[in-house]
Amino acid sequence: MIELYILLALMIVGALAAVEMKNLLSAVIAVGVVGLGLSIVFLLLKAPDIALTQLVVEIVAVIILIRATLNMKNADDWLGPRPLGAVMGAVFMALTVWMGIVVFRSLPSFGNPLMLVSQRYLENSAADTGAANVVAAIILDYRAYDTLGEATVLFTAVVGVLTVMRRKGVKSHGDPQ
């Protein structure tokens, strides 16, 4: 699995570049690199459904971010650093990686998952639901409540965006509250 480690290293370098670059458009392109690398990693981990979804969703995210940064005045990151925040951030990074090394030893090792419920789903999917794609059978037949919850969250987000972007309600009052 040497390709997996090379791609993970590329993603970490891309994420650091996205966080530290001054020009916002270049930073958005670096976030795009992280997303595309993630899609290839999903394909290497034998999850083609997820790779397809991650690819198209990441394209939409980059489009929306470019809309927020292109041709906006005062948008570049030329501001000074926050020293207290940078120190807190570095301490958090070190703490997370150290705790990760300690705690992840007790997970099942990489490559041998405990498949207690999934074994039953894999064996009975063709007979119970008649679908060949086991992931689609899980999200739409065995665990359809979660899909209903996701549809609700997406609906709420769309309503939220349409509400925030309204022009009339703010200007007619005259002063902010």
Next chain:
Amino acid sequence: MAIHSDEGGMTLVVKTVTRLTVGLIFLYGVYIVLNGHLSPGGGFAGGVIIALSFMNLVLAFGGKKAVEIVKKNAVTAMESIGAILFLGIALLGFTEGGFFRSFLSQGETFKLISGGTIPLSNIAICIKVGAGLFGIFLTLMVLMGSERKEK
């Protein structure tokens, strides 16, 4: 840079290529949704691809023309239709035995018409996700186009 301008849109080359390829992108999205129970894909990926094909049209031909053709109310109505369809499939399961029970026959595996209510749920999710994302895109891109000229 005339990417988000109010008149026109992009250059002639982009408009010609868009006219030729946007139908193929839409067809690909429909294929992924309909074969969601046989091969990787499903409602989410197909819905986002269909929304991307409409976004391609808006970006290539300019914002004003798109808002003339597609009213914002139509897009939000389509999203509500998708949500109601998904809930309707869930409630119709009451005829079989409970919430979300499958009320169509399972069929034989590996055929296009099989899998109970899974293809219908895929179509409902596709309409909902596609219309929702296109609604977000129209709101962010087109309806805020007038304050950015002072650069």
Next chain:
Amino acid sequence: MIHAWLPYVLCALLFSVGVYAVLSKKNLIKIIMGIIIAEYAVNLFLILLCWRKDGEAPILHPGAVGQVMVDPLPQALVLTSIVIGLATTAFLVAIAMRLHDRYGTYDITRIRELRG
């Protein structure tokens, strides 16, 4: 051996890069990018949990009975999580654009000062 937990630690490193961006940057778009990177890291962690050595993709095809497959359950969870992440990103960007409309800048320290 080191191969057993190294991918998880790299995933934790990616998550911490995202949280570092949220904690130490002043530009609102950089903060949103930090949240996006942290979400990518969480989805990656869930998919790393379900890889099985010499496993195949969880799609049944004719003639494959009793084949070793990877775990399909975290994949189902991540599928909805990716789309919810997109919805959250779009909402955050809408709020950021609204703030830029009103204050003329993306700097969070100046957004506090200008109105009162």
